[in-house]
Amino acid sequence: MRAAILTMTLACVAPTDANAASIAAHAIDYDLALAQLEHGDTVDATGHMSFRIDDQCDSWTTQQRLQMQTVRRGGDVQNTVTDYATLETKDGRHMAFETVQKLDDQVQSRVEGEADRRADGRVAVRYKLPAARTILLPAGTLFPLAHTMAIVDAARLHKESIAPRLFDGTSPDDAFDTYVTLEGWSSRNADAPARSLQAMGAAQTHVAFFATGPAVMTPDFEMAARYFENGVSDRLWMNFGDFAMRGTVAKFILLPVPRCSSRKHL
Structure with a gap:
């Protein structure tokens, strides 16, 4: 089961500081409930997801935990926990990542490493785990928060779709091609999960x-969310293959902005 990673102007160069600076440091929790069943082994599912992003002046750090309990045909219950953490510089040049997935308290997989954008725009990824190796990704590959802001920027411009390549550190061997559809930009959202978000623009998205690889037609994973202009998301929907989950906001807080010497207003 692939971890649901929230952190998502398609460009062939590194993202700008202006894009990164528009993200709000925040912590948000979602309650997850079964939304859909396909013809598979899962008959029920519940869960919880927490996400936190902190502003470190020249970079962002994120922490995410996805907890899922699924019931299989025959009554077997499985508990899956995925912990995901990143550091992503605001200039788009460096990322550190770690993903740990557990099934019934036993570690099933661990992915850890760092990625650096070269002068020609290509991204060199140096894995530490599950095995030490280096891969080279093409220019235009985006890190997670740059991917999120690419979605927001495209929605602001009333684009219908974009297709950026994403490296998020959850795969032990490659990036992902993503196809994002956008359902229009709303300048005000009275039903936002917090008053601070109601006057912000937002768009419903599907990723x-x-x-x-050539001729890959079936997605590994799908998710939908409403993204606000500051990178906060609600109205989650995540398709894991034989079942889908819907996420509603249980808790949301904006986090303090640090005092950074490079900020002009300080």
Whole structure:
């Protein structure tokens, strides 16, 4: 089961500081409930997801935990926990990542490493786990928060779709091709989960994640969300293959902005 990673102007160069600075440091929790069943082994599912993003002046750090309990045909219950953490510089040049997935308290997989954008725009990824190796990704590959802001920027421009390549550190061997559909930009949202978000623009989005390669037609994972202009998201929907989950906001807080010497207003 692929971890649901929230952190998502398609460009062939690194994202700008202006894009990164528009993200709000915040912490948000979602309650997850079963939304849909396909013809598979899962008959029920519940869960919880927490996400936190902190502003470190020249970079962002994120922490996410996805907890899922699924009931299989025959009555077997499985508990899956995925912990995901990143550091992503605001100039789009560096990222550190770690993903740990557990099934019934036993570690099933661990992915850890760092990625750096070269002068020609290509991204060199140095894995530490599950095995030490280096891969080179094409220019235009976006890190997670740059991917999120690419979605927001495209929605602001009333684009119907974009297709950026994403490296998020959850795969042990490659990036993902993503196809993002956008359902229009709303300048005010009275039903936002917090008063601070009601006057912000937002767009409903759908993101399909594909393994890279020729003629890959079926996505590995799909998610939908309403993204606000500051990178906060609600109205989650996540498709894990034989079942889908819907996420509603249980708690949301904006986090303090640090005192950074480079900020002009300080």
